[in-house]
Amino acid sequence: MNGPQLVSLVSALAIMAMLFELLRRHRLREKYAVMWGVLSLAAIIGAVFPGLLTGAADLLGLQVPANLLFFLSIVVLLGLTLQLSYELGRTEDQIRTLAEEVALLRMEVERQHDNS
CATH class of the missing domain: 1.20.5 (Single alpha-helices involved in coiled-coils or other helix-helix interfaces)
Structure with a gap:
C-alpha cells in the first residue's frame, strides 16, 4: 500500500470512528449518519482497492x-x-x-x- 492509499484509508477510518462517536453522544441524527457511513465505506473500499476506480474510469471511457x-x-x-x-x-x-x-x-x- 503506497502513501496516498494509506492516507486515504486512515482518513476514512478516522471519519468512521468520529461518526460512531457522534452517534454515541447523540450529536448526529441517524439519517445523516447512514449517508456519511456509506461515503466513508466507499472511501475505505476505494483506498483498499484503487483498481476499482481505474476499472470504472476505463469502463466509462475516461x-x-x-x-x-x-x-x-x-x-x-x-x-x-x-x-x-x-x-x-x-x-x-x-x-x-x-x-x-x-x-x-x-x-x-x-x-x-x-x-x-
Whole structure:
C-alpha cells in the first residue's frame, strides 16, 4: 500500500470512528449518519482497492481516473447540498409556524391578564 492509499484509508477510518462517536453522544441524527457511513465505506473500499476506480474510469471511457473521482465527488456534494437545503426549508417553515403560535398564545395571555 503506497502513501496516498494509506492516507486515504486512515482518513476514512478516522471519519468512521468520529461518526460512531457522534452517534454515541447523540450529536448526529441517524439519517445523516447512514449517508456519511456509506461515503466513508466507499472511501475505505476505494483506498483498499484503487483498481476499482481505474476499472470504472476505463469502463466509462475516461482517460484519467481522477476525473471520475472528482465528478462523483461533485455529484455527492450537490446531493448533500440539495438535501440540506430541503431540510433547511422545512425547518424554516416549522420555526415560522411556531413563532406564529407563540405570538397567538402571548396575545391570549395578555388578553387574559388585562381582563383580570
